[in-house]
Structure formats: structure tokens, C-alpha cells
Amino acid sequence: MSEPLATPTSRALYERAQAVIPKGVYGHYGPAAQGAGPVFFSSSNGAHFTDVDGNTYIDWMCAYGPMILGYNHPKVDQAAARQMAQGNTVSIAAPVLIDLAERLVDMVDGADWALFGKNGADSTGLAVMVARAATGRKRILKIQGGYHGSAPWMQAPGNSGTVAQDQALVIEVPWNDAAAIRAAIAEHPDDIACFISSPYHHPVFADNVLPDDGYWTEVEQACRAAGIVIIADDVRSGFRIDLAGSHTAYGFTPDLMCFGKALGNGHPIAALAGSDALKQAAGDTFYTGTQFFNAAPMAAALATLEELEATDAATVITEIGERLAKGLADVAAAHGHDLRVTGVPSMPYLRIIGDGGSRFHARWISECVQRGAYLLSYHNNFVSLAHNDEDIDRTCDIADQAFTALA
Numbered sequence: 432m433s434e435p436l437a438t439p440t441s442r443a444l445y446e447r448a449q450a451v452i453p454k455g456v457y458g459h460y461g462p463a464a465q466g467a468g469p470v471f472f473s474s475s476n477g478a479h480f481t482d483v484d485g486n487t488y489i490d491w492m493c494a495y496g497p498m499i500l501g502y503n504h505p506k507v508d509q510a511a512a513r514q515m516a517q518g519n520t521v522s523i524a525a526p527v528l529i530d531l532a533e534r535l536v537d538m539v540d541g542a543d544w545a546l547f548g549k550n551g552a553d554s555t556g557l558a559v560m561v562a563r564a565a566t567g568r569k570r571i572l573k574i575q576g577g578y579h580g581s582a583p584w585m586q587a588p589g590n591s592g593t594v595a596q597d598q599a600l601v602i603e604v605p606w607n608d609a610a611a612i613r614a615a616i617a618e619h620p621d622d623i624a625c626f627i628s629s630p631y632h633h634p635v636f637a638d639n640v641l642p643d644d645g646y647w648t649e650v651e652q653a654c655r656a657a658g659i660v661i662i663a664d665d666v667r668s669g670f671r672i673d674l675a676g677s678h679t680a681y682g683f684t685p686d687l688m689c690f691g692k693a694l695g696n697g698h699p700i701a702a703l704a705g706s707d708a709l710k711q712a713a714g715d716t717f718y719t720g721t722q723f724f725n726a727a728p729m730a731a732a733l734a735t736l737e738e739l740e741a742t743d744a745a746t747v748i749t750e751i752g753e754r755l756a757k758g759l760a761d762v763a764a765a766h767g768h769d770l771r772v773t774g775v776p777s778m779p780y781l782r783i784i785g786d787g788g789s790r791f792h793a794r795w796i797s798e799c800v801q802r803g804a805y806l807l808s809y810h811n812n813f814v815s816l817a818h819n820d821e822d823i824d825r826t827c828d829i830a831d832q833a834f835t836a837l838a
Contacts, residue, residue, distance in 0.1 A: 552580025
């Protein structure tokens with residue numbers, strides 16, 4: 432059995448970082464940095480990255496979702512480099528802005544226009560503003576545990592730096608509960624601007640849950656009857672379920688669709704797409720940022736969309752995810768453990784049932800990471816087109832060793 436990988440250089444850098452950076456490594460990278468695994472990388476390629484100590488990992492987090500084709504994908508990076516040579520951030524826009532918008536509109540069902548930003552929170556925040564502009568209403572309806580970015584209105588009440596007023600106009604309802612949505616609408620008639628939700632429920636620290644049969648049909652009917660804008664937050668799941676938008680897999684038509692993460696295969700770009708009925712409201716809503724018109728990420732995104740279509744990527748990564756899930760579940764069963772895999776195959780959430788609960792699961796994941804399979808215990812993982820059977824076999828071998836180490 433292999434020994435855990437040593438990460439002394441990562442740890443030294445982490446200590447150095449804490450002197451000049453709050454928490455050393457912050458945001459969504461922060462929790463993982465507190466474990467025994469790597470904190471800083473030196474290089475990446477395909478489905479792998481190498482840390483500053485020279486250890487190489489099979490990356491099942493895919494940079495928390497952006498990497499869908501593989502790190503350093505030649506077509507994507509070459510497209511970005513060509514545009515960069517011509518210009519990136521200039522005083523006027525590049526034509527690739529139009530090319531990308533046209534491609535996204537052609538690809539995504541129900542999209543008639545597109546606007547671009549940098550992060551998923553840009554697109555979800557704009558989506559809410561457009562909904563308010565179109566309806567003249569102020570309240571936001573969302574799912575309990577649903578995450579739509581780090582803006583104050585989205586954060587849990589009591590989070591540091593937020594005040595009660597930030598969430599005062601947010602109404603939360605349970606997932607898969609259309610009756611709760613109807614009740615919320617009845618309680619706040621003519622005051623709910625939008626319902627924002629991921630196409631399926633993928634919180635952290637909890638099993639992912641697909642929509643019940645008929646759920647989205649009921650939601651759509653209720654929102655349409657009340658004049659409420661439906662926002663599909665496809666930032667995390669976009670292009671991983673269906674290239675035409677994840678909403679097509681679940682049989683509903685949103686008014687606004689938020690994309691990010693995989694859109695640029697790691698290049699910084701996000702998008703809001705919407706129906707023609709909201710085009711005027713979108714145009715009337717002030718939305719900008721100094722880097723929003725970066726041309727190189729737009730070229731990268733255009734190349735990413737082209738490659739996703741050319742390779743039928745959503746189908747391929749679903750198949751890879753299915754093989755990974757079966758392999759890991761079989762390994763767990765061989766050690767007498769029940770590994771539950773929830774969500775969609777291209778974004779699997781793993782949880783060992785029983786056997787000490789979440790603590791045992793976290794220890795098992797830590798042992799996997801320390802042996803070269805980079806997973807997280809509290810977040811859904813991701814599958815890319817660069818992963819192959821060898822990666823799956825190696826990951827299952829590492830999982831086997833991790834269970835043995837904990838026996």
C-alpha cells in the first residue's frame with residue numbers, strides 16, 4: 432500500500448500566506464486547505480494537477496467545475512492566445528462578443544440574447560435585477576440550501592458582514608415542494624419578482640436531489656400564473672447535463688438562464704441568457720465591470736462551446752461519471768461500506784452511509800487525497816472529458832487503499 436503523499440512545501444506556503452492574506456487561503460478554497468492535502472499547485476494538464484511538492488493528483492474537482500475539457504486544452508488556449516495577441520481589454524468591444532452571444536443563443540433552448548460577466552454571481556445577480564426591472568416587484572423566492580453566489584442577499588442570515596436587511600426580501604422554500612411555492616405566492620401576491628433555483632438540488636454537506644416527476648411542471652404553472660420570472664441557475668451544472676441547457680433535461684422553460692464555470696474551460700467568463708420578453712428589461716438594467724469585456728476569455732468560451740458540441744461532451748462525461756460511481760461503490764462494498772452517489776453522474780456527490788457518519792466519510796476522502804485522488808467530502812465532485820478509464824481504475828485503487836488505511 433502506498434504511503435500518504437507529503438506536502439511540506441504547501442504547508443510552509445500556507446503559513447506564509449496567513450501573514451498577508453486573511454485565513455491564508457479564502458473563499459471556497461479555504462476549507463480544503465485546512466486538511467492534510469495539497470494547498471498550492473505548480474502545474475496542471477488534462478485531468479491532473481501537480482502540487483508544489485511534486486505530487487500529482489487525479490483531479491475530480493475540476494477547479495470546482497470550470498475544467499470540463501481538460502486543463503491546458505489546446506484548442507481553447509490557442510483561441511484565447513490568438514485573441515490576446517490582437518487585444519484583450521481595449522476601450523471598445525471585440526467582435527468575438529457577438530460571435531459568442533450568437534453561439535450561445537443557437538445552442539441553448541429558450542435563449543434569445545446573452546450578456547457576459549466574470550463569475551456565476553455576476554449572472555445570478557444580474558438575473559435578479561432583470562426580473563425586478565421587468566416585474567416592478569422586489570421579493571426573491573429561492574430553495575433552502577440553494578447557493579447562487581456570495582452576494583449578501585444570497586448568504587445565510589447572521590453570516591459575518593451581512594445584516595438582516597440583506598435577506599429581508601428573500602423567501603426560502605424546501606426543494607421538491609411545489610405546494611410551498613404556491614403558498615409563498617399566496618402569502619406575497621404581486622410582490623415576488625422571481626423564483627431562482629438550480630435545475631436540480633446540489634447543496635453542500637448534503638445529498639444531491641433530482642426533481643420529482645412533475646415538480647418543474649407545477650413550478651412553471653404556478654410562476655406563470657403569478658407573473659413570476661423563472662431563473663435557472665445553471666452555473667454549476669451548465670453543459671454537464673445537456674448542451675442545450677440543463678432545463679431541457681427536466682422539461683421546463685426558464686425565462687433567464689445563468690451560466691459560468693464550464694463556459695470558458697477555466698478562463699474567467701460567465702453569462703446570462705434570456706427570453707426575448709425580457710430583452711428590454713435586460714437592456715435597461717445597468718450592469719458592467721472593468722473586465723467584463725475581456726476578449727480573450729470570450730474567444731476561449733467560443734472554442735469551448737464548439738468543442739463541447741463536436742465531442743458530444745455531456746453524453747461522454749455522463750458515461751465516465753457512471754463508471755466512476757460504480758467503481759467506487761463496488762470498492763466500498765468490498766470493504767463492507769455503503770457508498771451513496773447522488774446527483775447527476777457528471778457531478779457526483781459521494782457519501783458513506785453509517786460507519787461513523789460524516790466524520791468517517793471525511794477521513795476516507797482525506798486518505799484518498801493524500802494518495803493522489805483529489806476529491807472533496809462536502810461538495811459535489813466533477814467529471815471532465817479528459818478523465819479516462821486509467822484515471823477511474825487508479826482512483827478506485829486509491830479508494831481501496833484509503834479504506835484499508837482506516838480499517
